[in-house]
Amino acid sequence: MTSTTPPPRPAPVVELVSAGFSYEDGPAVLSGVDFAVAEGRAVALLGRNGSGKTTLLRLLSGGLRCGSGSLLLDGAEVAYDRKGLTRLRTTVQLVVQDPDDQLFAASVGQDVSFGPMNLGLPEEEVRLRVREALEALDIVALADRPTHLLSYGQRKRAAIAGAMAMRPRVLIMDEPTAGLDPHGQERLLDALQRLREAGTTVLMATHDVDLALRWADEAAVLAPSGLRTGPVAELLADDALLEEARLRRPWGTTVARLLRTHGLLTAGAREPRTPEDLDAWTGTGAASARQGS
Template sequence: MTSSIPVVELVEAGFAYEDGPAVLSGVDFAVAEGRAIALLGRNGSGKTTLLGLLSGGLRCGGGALLLDGTRVTYDRKGLTRLRSTVQLVVQDPDDQLFAASVAQDVSFGPMNLGLPEEEVRLRVREALEALDIVALEDRPTHLLSYGQRKRAAIAGAVAMRPRVLIMDEPTAGLDPHGQERLLETLHRLREAGTTVVMATHDVDLALRWADEAAVLSPAGLRTGPVAELLSDDALLDAARLRRPWATAVTRLLRSHSLLGVDAEAPRTPEDLEAWVGPEVPVPRRS
């Protein structure tokens, strides 16, 4: 049974960088067990800052960070507890990879937990298998492709067996095939019980992938079901986000009485192709 207490939660959180204005103020954001959450906002809206607060890399200037309902302390004990539960994967894998080989890099976190050697090896193997990079185990990290470096960075976080995996623009820089492989990986992680929070400005990806959305705009942070939030034109305008392809298609179909109000709306071109049949060409976002 899923607990009603969020795994991790920001309550009235605020943050400002030194000698700068407030980036976030009065933010409430709860991450419930078993969800897929897309954090959306334009560049500079505070997405990366919010992820830093959730993962403990940044300390709330106001408000609090809660883990399982208990306030997080920023001493060694408190941060170890947090990082055993919540792991952040940054946008640029080169900011996260530093060891000579993939296996060494993936093993770093579990080793720092002081786990027995056999347990570390088990976790490394599980993470490499989850990311489908077992063949790269002994590969020097500097010889990996960009997509491989992304997967290796995620494997390092997965090896910590977090309940919550937080990712900053994980599909940035990946070609379409790389994006699909990453989404398949995230699907497997979710099936295994990992809660995933993904920061992105790609509204089409968010609508396709997420259960819930959290949208940052000058008015603050608004959360709710992803389809509901991404069909709110006023919110998208305030956040300077474009309309999702699927939302525009759904409105068109319903305006011509081709799709019932209660019928499930297509989220991808593939969904629409399955609905209309292969004979009808489907428009795609350029």
């Protein structure tokens, strides 16, 4: 009898170890948190309002300093001095929820170039990074557009382009689809897919469990009992965890349960996670099920 050993999990790029944080004169927002972001993954961070999602993102990106525990980058503890934070911020970039808190230059191109210029890079290298970032987010045509004339969705993509111009290994985003219409969400997700294909690790905080199930490889759920991590489909099928975290069950999870209840989805078969997946399944999976009956 032979056994297969699962492939080793990629080493964490950035990691919180027993991390805790409290705002001044307030109770602990996070306590004893262990959370690792591995290379090449797409991770959805979920939790109710006030659960500490934004605080966790800011700890990972160096915007806040752990009150207890530590932040590791490639296995080494981050020093909160100029050298240590520069190293962290060239590896990990945070895009905040409101793009107006991040955009400040007169034009999109100027805004995207700000980070690379601050690194002291040669002018040609800065131009290359700006062009690559604008292409990745499909906003090359907006390079000379004043930032105050952009639509909300365009401002979101411009803010992400500014982070991407730093060529981070890890891109962290706080509610990136909030405020976008369905078309805007699809364009943003297409851009994120291109970034992932280029090797960028992406961590996204979101309230949208359907988006998390569709998009992520892994999930991290902040609940009163602590942080739970694991494969996204597994965590978002845990009814007790969802209830504790005040999250609803994803549409795709409910559909998959219904199909299994009626014997229409075999163990190990890929679950439909979106209405489009279900449409495709009705043309293939359902036909196969009928032929096998």
